Amino acid sequence: MSAPVYAHEAPTAAERVKDALAxxxxxxxxxxxxxxxxxxxxxxxxVVATRWSWLAAFAAACFVGRLVLRFSxxxxxxxRTARQRAAGAKTVKxxxxxxxxxxxxxxxxxxxxxxxxxxxxNRYVVDTATTVLIYVMLGWGLNVVVGLAGLLDxxxxxxxxxxxxxxxxxxxxxxxxxxxxxxxxxxxSAAFGVVLGWPSLRLRGDxxxxxxxxFGEIIRVVLNNWTSLSGGPNGVTSIPxxxxxxxxxxxxxxxxxxxxxxxxxxxxxxxxxFLYYVILVLCLLTNVFVTRLRKLxxxxxxxxxxxxxxxxxALGMNVTNVKLxxxxxxxxxxxxxxxxxxxxxxFISPESFTFNESAIILAIVVLGGMGSQLGVVLASLVxxxxxxxxRDFAEYRMLLFGTAMILIMIWRPGGILSKREPxxxxxxDGGRA
Amino acid sequence: MNGVHNILNVERLSMRFGGLAAIDDLSLDxxxxxxxxxxxxxxxxxxxxxxCLTGFYKPTVGSVRLNHPQRGTLLLExxxxxxxxxxxxxxxxxxxxxxxxxxxxLENLIVAQHNALQQASFFTLxxxxxxxxxxxxxxxxxxxxxxxxTRLGLIEKADTAAGDLPYGTQRRIEIARALCVDPILLxxxxxxxxxxxxxxxxxNELLMRLARDEGISILLIEHDMSVVMKVSxxxxxxNYGRKIAEGTPQEIQNDPNVIKAYLGEEDADEELHxxxxx
Numbered sequence: 001m002s003a004p005v006y007a008h009e010a011p012t013a014a015e016r017v018k019d020a021l022a023x024x025x026x027x028x029x030x031x032x033x034x035x036x037x038x039x040x041x042x043x044x045x046x047v048v049a050t051r052w053s054w055l056a057a058f059a060a061a062c063f064v065g066r067l068v069l070r071f072s073x074x075x076x077x078x079x080r081t082a083r084q085r086a087a088g089a090k091t092v093k094x095x096x097x098x099x100x101x102x103x104x105x106x107x108x109x110x111x112x113x114x115x116x117x118x119x120x121x122n123r124y125v126v127d128t129a130t131t132v133l134i135y136v137m138l139g140w141g142l143n144v145v146v147g148l149a150g151l152l153d154x155x156x157x158x159x160x161x162x163x164x165x166x167x168x169x170x171x172x173x174x175x176x177x178x179x180x181x182x183x184x185x186x187x188x189s190a191a192f193g194v195v196l197g198w199p200s201l202r203l204r205g206d207x208x209x210x211x212x213x214x215f216g217e218i219i220r221v222v223l224n225n226w227t228s229l230s231g232g233p234n235g236v237t238s239i240p241x242x243x244x245x246x247x248x249x250x251x252x253x254x255x256x257x258x259x260x261x262x263x264x265x266x267x268x269x270x271x272x273x274f275l276y277y278v279i280l281v282l283c284l285l286t287n288v289f290v291t292r293l294r295k296l297x298x299x300x301x302x303x304x305x306x307x308x309x310x311x312x313x314a315l316g317m318n319v320t321n322v323k324l325x326x327x328x329x330x331x332x333x334x335x336x337x338x339x340x341x342x343x344x345x346x347f348i349s350p351e352s353f354t355f356n357e358s359a360i361i362l363a364i365v366v367l368g369g370m371g372s373q374l375g376v377v378l379a380s381l382v383x384x385x386x387x388x389x390x391r392d393f394a395e396y397r398m399l400l401f402g403t404a405m406i407l408i409m410i411w412r413p414g415g416i417l418s419k420r421e422p423x424x425x426x427x428x429d430g431g432r433a
Numbered sequence: 434m435n436g437v438h439n440i441l442n443v444e445r446l447s448m449r450f451g452g453l454a455a456i457d458d459l460s461l462d463x464x465x466x467x468x469x470x471x472x473x474x475x476x477x478x479x480x481x482x483x484x485c486l487t488g489f490y491k492p493t494v495g496s497v498r499l500n501h502p503q504r505g506t507l508l509l510e511x512x513x514x515x516x517x518x519x520x521x522x523x524x525x526x527x528x529x530x531x532x533x534x535x536x537x538x539l540e541n542l543i544v545a546q547h548n549a550l551q552q553a554s555f556f557t558l559x560x561x562x563x564x565x566x567x568x569x570x571x572x573x574x575x576x577x578x579x580x581x582x583t584r585l586g587l588i589e590k591a592d593t594a595a596g597d598l599p600y601g602t603q604r605r606i607e608i609a610r611a612l613c614v615d616p617i618l619l620x621x622x623x624x625x626x627x628x629x630x631x632x633x634x635x636x637n638e639l640l641m642r643l644a645r646d647e648g649i650s651i652l653l654i655e656h657d658m659s660v661v662m663k664v665s666x667x668x669x670x671x672n673y674g675r676k677i678a679e680g681t682p683q684e685i686q687n688d689p690n691v692i693k694a695y696l697g698e699e700d701a702d703e704e705l706h707x708x709x710x711x
Contacts, residue, residue, distance in 0.1 A: 289561075292561060296554055297547050297554055298557050298560075300544050300547070303536060304533050308531045310489075311532070311533065312515075312544075314487060314524065314525050314531070315518055315544065315547065316515050316518030316520075316547070317515055317547050420536075420594075422539075422540060424539065424575070425537075426592055427591070427592055
């Protein structure tokens with residue numbers, strides 16, 4: 001899976017050049033439609049123009065890039081094997097790595113707590129951070145299903161949609177508040193998880209993936225067409241925003257407002273920051289909850305089912321229940337994210353819940369390293385920020401995005417953080433004291 | 434043999450896959466607290482028999498009765514596969530080792546105690562809040578796991594991922610894991626496959642100790658005759674899904690049917706003996 005390891009010596013210069021030439025050739029072929037040909041607007045009609053010089057430069061860049069990449073990868077591998085051989089003991093490294101992960105985790109928590117204060121005048125940053133956190137939440141939900149229990153779920157967006165619509169309808173039709181609707185909507189999502197999971201979790205691997213994919217589409221199609229319930233393609237509008245213990249984030253009026261109560265000048269930024277902290281708290285709670293569950297019998301059972309289902313049966317575990325519990329928990333967390341999404345946007349329509357979303361959430365889990373909590377955070381950052389940063393590159397944005405994903409998968413085939421931390425140890429970690 | 438001394442009665446068991454009878458009208462009694470070996474050439478139906486006993490296959494015809502010391506007679510063929518281990522305490526290992534490779538050895542053994550722990554954690558509620566009752570159960574599970582790991586000489590490897598260990602060690606881990614389920618009948622599918630002579634001798638020792646000291650009945654599929662003849666109290670020979678002989682190791686070694694099944698018509702006698710010789 002990892003980059004090829006040359007056991008004895010590095011490849012010769014001729015081999016390297018040949019390898020790089022092959023890559024450059026592929027780049028040339030791929031580059032013809034993508035770079036070599038372009039369309040130019042000439043007096044109202046599109047004309048195909050060629051940019052062969054660009055293409056040549058691109059192929060040359062690939063050639064050089066491949067040489068450099070190959071060489072540095074080889075050097076890295078050689079250095080790593082040498083170091084491993086020298087160190088001999090693996091355990092020291094593991095303890096160090098886990099401490100590093102927990103340090104990064106705490107730094108990330110501190111940073112996320114301070115972020116709205118540091119960027120208090122920058123609405124865009126806080127807003128983007130909120131989006132990242134929504135994906136973190138979705139990723140953690142799906143991480144239980146895919147990363148821990150090993151059930152390939154391609155329709156996670158369905159539960160996101162159920163949560164969002166549950167809150168939207170409960171609040172607009174029945175006047176429920178955010179905090180009362182949150183647990184109810186989460187339970188509704190969980191119920192949908194049971195309904196889908198009960199019959200379909202007997203299926204394995206690819207088959208389960210197809211069923212969940214279908215379920216995701218069914219939910220979207222139903223929402224699009226059941227106009228009397230969901231408003232169809234028009235969606236649900238004017239969904240009430242969450243309040244701060246009953247204090248709304250509004251310009252001063254007849255009802256008590258947040259700004260009025262605390263004697264502040266009204267600013268629309270308050271709500272943005274408040275929403276950010278709401279999702280942050282929800283995320284932190286989720287993290288504590290899931291981390292704890294992982295160290296309990298259910299959590300270990302999820303991982304065991306991922307590793308070998310038949311062995312689990314032979315040990316007397318009810319595999320269906322184990323899978324169902326993971327699936328339902330994932331659905332519930334997806335629902336919570338959905339509720340928050342609806343409350344933040346104030347408007348939802350089936351457009352927001354396409355397969356594309358499912359794919360992104362799954363990419364977050366896989367890219368982050370299956371089962372790793374921190375990995376999900378890092379992957380969400382990458383997947384949300386890359387397209388944002390790429391805005392300047394306009395049409396090359398998706399290309400950039402794809403390249404980044406390929407690079408990550410080459411460097412870290414198991415995901416950004418693929419090291420699995422045992423749930424319990426016989427020998428306690430001595431270095432921690 | 435009378436029923437009280439048998440832990441398992443297999444009666445007129447048949448398992449057909451389409452036109453193929455993998456097991457054909459097989460009756461077998463497994464004595465309690467003893468080691469019973471099932472041998473036979475490749476494709477004789479040994480693993481199919483295990484799959485029928487442990488609920489992985491539903492036999493076409495026949496019954497499998499387990500005489501459980503506390504729970505009375507249980508019909509294994511009617512139980513769902515996970516209940517065979519949980520309720521009937523019949524636990525198996527696999528021919529191609531099935532560990533949880535990314536989990537540590539210790540975790541593998543703790544997972545084996547899932548049902549007890551899950552109950553102790555009140556289906557995770559008590560566990561979530563780390564109530565004392567759950568912490569006690571977890572400590573007990575740890576103790577049991579550590580005990581078996583120590584006894585099987587695996588304690589040094591407790592925190593290593595199971596998949597990273599050598600083959601022979603993985604075999605022992607699988608047995609240790611099965612023991613954590615508290616089996617009354619342990620079904621081992623080729624436990625000596627891939628072991629070197631020293632490991633194989635250790636396995637013999639272990640199996641005999643388990644039967645003698647722990648009173649665990651053992652049903653064993655094995656090709657390695659040095660193991661079979663040394664440890665078995667009772668041997669059943671299958672060929673083409675039928676039982677062709679049954680008896681003590683001594684009787685089996687001299688049984689003309691067995692020799693024929695294993696080695697064809699001629700010169701069979703010497704070779705079987707040769708394999709058995711220490």
